[in-house]
Amino acid sequence: MPKSLLVVGSIALDTLRTPFGEAKDELGGAATFFSVVASFFVPVRLVGVVGEDFPKEFLRVFDSRRIDTAGLEVVPGGKTFRWHGSYQGAMNEAKTEYVALNVLGDFRPSIPKNFRDTRLVFLANGSPVTQNSVLDQIEKPDLVVADTMNLWIETQREALLALLKRVDGIVLNEGEARMLTGEHNLIMAGRKVLALGPKFVVIKKGEHGSILVLHPTDPSNAALTHNVCPLPAYPATEVRDPTGAGDSFAGGMMGYLASTGQYGFQHLIRAMAYGTVTASFAIEDFGLRRFERLSIDEIDRRLNEYHDMLTF
Amino acid sequence: MPKSLLVVGSIALDTLRTPFGEAKDELGGAATFFSVVASFFVPVRLVGVVGEDFPKEFLRVFDSRRIDTAGLEVVPGGKTFRWHGSYQGAMNEAKTEYVALNVLGDFRPSIPKNFRDTRLVFLANGSPVTQNSVLDQIEKPDLVVADTMNLWIETQREALLALLKRVDGIVLNEGEARMLTGEHNLIMAGRKVLALGPKFVVIKKGEHGSILVLHPTDPSNAALTHNVCPLPAYPATEVRDPTGAGDSFAGGMMGYLASTGQYGFQHLIRAMAYGTVTASFAIEDFGLRRFERLSIDEIDRRLNEYHDMLTF
Numbered sequence: 001m002p003k004s005l006l007v008v009g010s011i012a013l014d015t016l017r018t019p020f021g022e023a024k025d026e027l028g029g030a031a032t033f034f035s036v037v038a039s040f041f042v043p044v045r046l047v048g049v050v051g052e053d054f055p056k057e058f059l060r061v062f063d064s065r066r067i068d069t070a071g072l073e074v075v076p077g078g079k080t081f082r083w084h085g086s087y088q089g090a091m092n093e094a095k096t097e098y099v100a101l102n103v104l105g106d107f108r109p110s111i112p113k114n115f116r117d118t119r120l121v122f123l124a125n126g127s128p129v130t131q132n133s134v135l136d137q138i139e140k141p142d143l144v145v146a147d148t149m150n151l152w153i154e155t156q157r158e159a160l161l162a163l164l165k166r167v168d169g170i171v172l173n174e175g176e177a178r179m180l181t182g183e184h185n186l187i188m189a190g191r192k193v194l195a196l197g198p199k200f201v202v203i204k205k206g207e208h209g210s211i212l213v214l215h216p217t218d219p220s221n222a223a224l225t226h227n228v229c230p231l232p233a234y235p236a237t238e239v240r241d242p243t244g245a246g247d248s249f250a251g252g253m254m255g256y257l258a259s260t261g262q263y264g265f266q267h268l269i270r271a272m273a274y275g276t277v278t279a280s281f282a283i284e285d286f287g288l289r290r291f292e293r294l295s296i297d298e299i300d301r302r303l304n305e306y307h308d309m310l311t312f
Numbered sequence: 313m314p315k316s317l318l319v320v321g322s323i324a325l326d327t328l329r330t331p332f333g334e335a336k337d338e339l340g341g342a343a344t345f346f347s348v349v350a351s352f353f354v355p356v357r358l359v360g361v362v363g364e365d366f367p368k369e370f371l372r373v374f375d376s377r378r379i380d381t382a383g384l385e386v387v388p389g390g391k392t393f394r395w396h397g398s399y400q401g402a403m404n405e406a407k408t409e410y411v412a413l414n415v416l417g418d419f420r421p422s423i424p425k426n427f428r429d430t431r432l433v434f435l436a437n438g439s440p441v442t443q444n445s446v447l448d449q450i451e452k453p454d455l456v457v458a459d460t461m462n463l464w465i466e467t468q469r470e471a472l473l474a475l476l477k478r479v480d481g482i483v484l485n486e487g488e489a490r491m492l493t494g495e496h497n498l499i500m501a502g503r504k505v506l507a508l509g510p511k512f513v514v515i516k517k518g519e520h521g522s523i524l525v526l527h528p529t530d531p532s533n534a535a536l537t538h539n540v541c542p543l544p545a546y547p548a549t550e551v552r553d554p555t556g557a558g559d560s561f562a563g564g565m566m567g568y569l570a571s572t573g574q575y576g577f578q579h580l581i582r583a584m585a586y587g588t589v590t591a592s593f594a595i596e597d598f599g600l601r602r603f604e605r606l607s608i609d610e611i612d613r614r615l616n617e618y619h620d621m622l623t624f
Contacts, residue, residue, distance in 0.1 A: 090496050230521070230621065270624040305538050307624065311581075
């Protein structure tokens with residue numbers, strides 16, 4: 001049975017430069033990528049903020065999909081969050097050229113009443129104080145997963161530690177996992193994160209894939225001979241713009257979990273495989289463009305192909 | 313039906329320092345790791361050279377296994393190849409502190425008559441001129457796989473290109489694949505290597521696993537919707553000494569292929585999985601020590617666990 005899915009996070013206007021071209025004021029932001037991708041799987045409830053300058057045609061991107069924008073605040077006279085970034089060479093890392101938080105700086109998410117019964121919640125990257133305030137407004141969700149970043153690990157560690165006690169899963173990149181735990185080995189780092197509260201940790205390694213680390217003592221994992229699952233990235237040859245890959249990963253993962261309504265170990269692995277595949281589409285073109293010409297059938301075909309690659 | 317397996321390459325005395333300890337005059341070298349690992353799967357024919365200083369108890373390491381040392385030359389008055397290396401921090405890269413080729417510098421492998429009918433040949437890292445000279449001495453092998461390194465790509469490119477036309481498969485690390493082809497994307501790099509002759513390329517990425525790239529036009533791959541297989545590394549938490557991981561990977565891969573006597577796509581993938589697992593044992597202790605207390609049953613158990621990790 002599909003379950004309701006909510007995302008809270010940034011909506012941005014991105015200006016990008018990669019070795020393959022440039023894009024100006026492209027629709028972006030963590031909650032945008034997440035919701036567009038997850039909407040291939042289930043209807044999505046979006047909570048975010050934009051300024052009065054937010055282009056009308058970008059609202060139609062949400063409205064044309066199964067994305068409920070009842071929680072999308074438009075601040076009169078406000079300006080939308082802007083990020084300018086560039087990638088060089090192998091595009092392993094974004095260089096931030098310019099950032100203006102604008103209306104995102106004062107964002108205090110208010111969850112619409114009819115969103116408060118949401119079963120699955122994704123807290124996209126944002127201040128852990130804000131992420132905690134979102135959880136205060138949700139009634140007993142089944143599954144809460146959060147993303148975070150270096151900035152919050154450094155500046156709001158206490159609020160982040162409080163958040164980790166309230167979530168089921170956390171999504172981190174490898175540098176963040178190491179920073180949070182002081183542990184270089186990613187499996188050891190994942191286990192240290194588990195000791196802080198979550199039931200599972202997904203460590204993203206970009207072009208090198210991802211690792212799922214689980215509580216060995218969780219009874220639903222009792223049948224396992226292992227509590228770690230490494231998945232390679234889908235072997236991509238067309239990489240034009242890595243922006244949004246991580247949030248597209250999370251959108252595929254959470255969208256799939258919401259579509260099944262089950263959160264056991266085997267579902268988590270399959271969800272990570274879906275996330276791997278949706279991220280592989282994201283990077284094939286600038287911003288969200290690849291998703292404009294994508295279907296769930298195409299996602300499923302690539303999932304099957306990816307599955308076959310790992311079958312021996 | 314198991315097929316005969318031959319390896320030609322270095323035998324060394326290694327002096328190592330890692331964050332987990334030190335070892336002096338440890339038995340090492342590419343052909344050593346390869347043959348010890350492959351001998352878990354099939355009998356192995358070893359061709360290499362050592363000096364008169366080579367400790368008798370190290371000869372017993374070979375003799376106590378299914379390793380035929382008829383091709384092991386002992387140079388009277390000669391000194392064995394020595395390598396001193398160290399690893400720091402995450403141990404991603406070995407730093408060579410000292411190297412003395414000694415008898416390896418003048419090594420002109422002579423393949424014993426009863427080795428010349430060998431079905432599977434692994435040319436461990438060595439000068440491509442030498443590797444070519446080995447192939448001149450083998451009668452119609454079924455499968456030849458070679459390893460190489462940066463040095464030969466830079467200094468003996470012509471001989472290496474000639475070799476690539478004579479082998480079925482090549483094993484490279486990611487830096488070598490990029491250096492050989494000038495292509496950053498590893499799948500594109502793999503395809504450029506295929507254009508130079510081999511039927512398959514294995515690109516090793518250390519802690520990030522490996523990628524198999526195949527000829528899309530090979531009829532035995534016609535059923536595939538893809539011609540790339542990425543495999544993650546086994547998620548290791550005990551890493552004490554990475555020395556020999558790459559040759560242990562090759563030993564598991566070739567040992568498994570020799571044990572089945574089949575070289576199709578599905579066998580190659582499973583062979584890579586075995587290589588992944590045998591490499592994961594190599595790094596758990598210094599030198600060859602982990603293999604002294606390892607059984608094929610333990611290898612198979614870890615292969616099954618690894619298989620389950622990738623099943624969704």
